[in-house]
Amino acid sequence: MSLPLLEQLIEAFRVLPGVGQKTAQRMAYHVLERAREGGQRLSEVLAEAIEKIGHCVQCRDFSETEVCPVCASASRERQMLCVIESPADRLAIEHATSYRGVYYVLQGRLSPLDGIGPRELGLDKLEARLAQGEVTELIIATNSTVEGEATAHYLAQLARRNKVRPSRLAQGLPLGGELEYVDRGTLSHAFGSRSEISE
Amino acid sequence: MSLPLLEQLIEAFRVLPGVGQKTAQRMAYHVLERAREGGQRLSEVLAEAIEKIGHCVQCRDFSETEVCPVCASASRERQMLCVIESPADRLAIEHATSYRGVYYVLQGRLSPLDGIGPRELGLDKLEARLAQGEVTELIIATNSTVEGEATAHYLAQLARRNKVRPSRLAQGLPLGGELEYVDRGTLSHAFGSRSEISE
Numbered sequence: 001m002s003l004p005l006l007e008q009l010i011e012a013f014r015v016l017p018g019v020g021q022k023t024a025q026r027m028a029y030h031v032l033e034r035a036r037e038g039g040q041r042l043s044e045v046l047a048e049a050i051e052k053i054g055h056c057v058q059c060r061d062f063s064e065t066e067v068c069p070v071c072a073s074a075s076r077e078r079q080m081l082c083v084i085e086s087p088a089d090r091l092a093i094e095h096a097t098s099y100r101g102v103y104y105v106l107q108g109r110l111s112p113l114d115g116i117g118p119r120e121l122g123l124d125k126l127e128a129r130l131a132q133g134e135v136t137e138l139i140i141a142t143n144s145t146v147e148g149e150a151t152a153h154y155l156a157q158l159a160r161r162n163k164v165r166p167s168r169l170a171q172g173l174p175l176g177g178e179l180e181y182v183d184r185g186t187l188s189h190a191f192g193s194r195s196e197i198s199e
Numbered sequence: 200m201s202l203p204l205l206e207q208l209i210e211a212f213r214v215l216p217g218v219g220q221k222t223a224q225r226m227a228y229h230v231l232e233r234a235r236e237g238g239q240r241l242s243e244v245l246a247e248a249i250e251k252i253g254h255c256v257q258c259r260d261f262s263e264t265e266v267c268p269v270c271a272s273a274s275r276e277r278q279m280l281c282v283i284e285s286p287a288d289r290l291a292i293e294h295a296t297s298y299r300g301v302y303y304v305l306q307g308r309l310s311p312l313d314g315i316g317p318r319e320l321g322l323d324k325l326e327a328r329l330a331q332g333e334v335t336e337l338i339i340a341t342n343s344t345v346e347g348e349a350t351a352h353y354l355a356q357l358a359r360r361n362k363v364r365p366s367r368l369a370q371g372l373p374l375g376g377e378l379e380y381v382d383r384g385t386l387s388h389a390f391g392s393r394s395e396i397s398e
């Protein structure tokens with residue numbers, strides 16, 4: 001009764017976040033009914049992206065090259081380093097602010113219960129970079145969630161230990177909110193009025 | 200600043216139904232961060248499905264073969280023909296009922312304002328089939344939406360014109376609801392107590 005290939009396709013769509021059986025089915029039908037060209041394109045770009053996109057060796061952001069365009073740019077100010085949880089946060093900051101420093105992407109946040117410690121977030125590499133002395137301000141832009149705040153606290157200590165001034169985005173971010181979803185105005189304001197983290 | 204390939208991937212995900220910029224971005228990041236194997240699989244199955252899945256020449260359902268397994272099955276009763284709007288509706292009926300007849304998939308519904316008339320739904324082919332005399336009952340299982348009801352009315356006339364008894368699923372479907380989303384019990388009950396459509 002069933003179409004093996006169609007069912008394989010429905011199953012394959014479930015790899016996407018928030019996509020259950022019903023949604024996967026709608027996606028498969030939609031592509032086959034009305035969007036075969038777009039589906040073909042998705043298939044090709046997906047394979048190419050998975051093959052070619054890795055992580056920048058300097059900031060851990062996604063990159064097609066060993067060093068990403070931001071880190072490689074001569075026009076970015078290297079003394080300001082903004083620590084974010086995910087690549088999406090960089091896009092949000094680039095869109096909302098005129099920040100011209102560089103980034104460090106944790107690709108997560110400290111979460112001991114999930115086995116995510118400083119090493120998983122590459123904080124050993126971050127500390128080595130701070131120790132080199134080029135960075136003067138560490139802008140800590142982790143989310144204002146419980147885990148984001150705990151991560152910020154840890155990062156502030158790490159900065160001070162290496163004679164780097166830690167700062168945190170100004171209050172103004174909604175409590176418990178994810179940075180990625182904040183509106184541009186709020187994010188821009190919070191970014192501009194970031195405050196130094198006192199002892 | 201931007202990663203062309205990553206942005207291409209985000210853009211490509213937007214071909215999927217209900218997927219806007221934010222969701223597409225989350226999908227791209229999720230696959231690259233945590234699901235590269237599943238993403239690779241999706242890419243491959245998607246390409247294969249688009250290449251190989253066409254429509255059954257008898258019922259218009261999706262099929263990898265010229266005639267789909269349901270139409271080709273010797274154990275299905277050919278005198279009962281159930282008309283549905285989409286392939287998803289067939290799956291719902293197969294799961295919820297013990298129906299052993301065959302199907303005709305409109306791949307849509309009458310919608311004059313969108314330029315979808317009888318020809319677009321293959322109703323000329325359906326009428327030719329009814330005229331052959333093998334079908335005795337046309338079970339009209341279009342959605343209980345305004346357009347679904349209008350389509351049902353048209354189909355009932357088409358059936359009578361060809362000396363075929365039209366029937367409609369029993370009331371019990373939620374008004375304005377899409378058949379695909381009805382719970383199994385309701386759908387099974389409505390299917391079992393379908394009534395003949397009087398003049």
Ligand SMILES: [Zn+2]
Pocket residue numbers: 056057058059060061067068069070071072
């Ligand atoms: Zn980089």
Ligand SMILES: [Zn+2]
Pocket residue numbers: 255256257258259260266267268269270271
């Ligand atoms: Zn068929």
